[in-house]
Amino acid sequence: MAPLRRQENAFPPDRPFSRCCCRNRDLAIDAACRYPHIRVTALDFVQEMIDLGRLKIEKRHLTDRIQFLRGDALDLPFRDGSFDVAGIAFGIRNIPGKMQALKEMNRVVVPAVR
Numbered sequence: 001m002a003p004l005r006r007q008e009n010a011f012p013p014d015r016p017f018s019r020c021c022c023r024n025r026d027l028a029i030d031a032a033c034r035y036p037h038i039r040v041t042a043l044d045f046v047q048e049m050i051d052l053g054r055l056k057i058e059k060r061h062l063t064d065r066i067q068f069l070r071g072d073a074l075d076l077p078f079r080d081g082s083f084d085v086a087g088i089a090f091g092i093r094n095i096p097g098k099m100q101a102l103k104e105m106n107r108v109v110v111p112a113v114r
Contacts, residue, residue, distance in 0.1 A: 025053030043071045073101040
């Protein structure tokens with residue numbers, strides 16, 4: 001997997017991120033390893049992917065920083081403004097309602113960070 005690419009203002013080094021939401025387990029692990037001060041919530045609708053992700057974070061000793069949940073990207077189970085950052089990688093190609101998924105990701109991000 002390619003290393004997490006830093007986009008302009010995505011992870012400013014002077015801003016502490018306490019929460020991050022992402023759908024991809026590798027993205028979650030990469031973010032947690034690169035930014036040791038963040039906590040990550042990773043969401044998927046396929047239980048097997050969640051189980052695989054849990055095995056990966058156990059191997060990397062990240063169980064205290066990454067939480068996996070089962071859920072739908074088109075209807076995220078979080079309140080508005082619950083996260084500092086939201087991200088998705090290749091999983092976007094598998095979502096039939098791509099725009100709805102992106103709207104949901106935008107909704108759960110803190111407004112000042114959007």
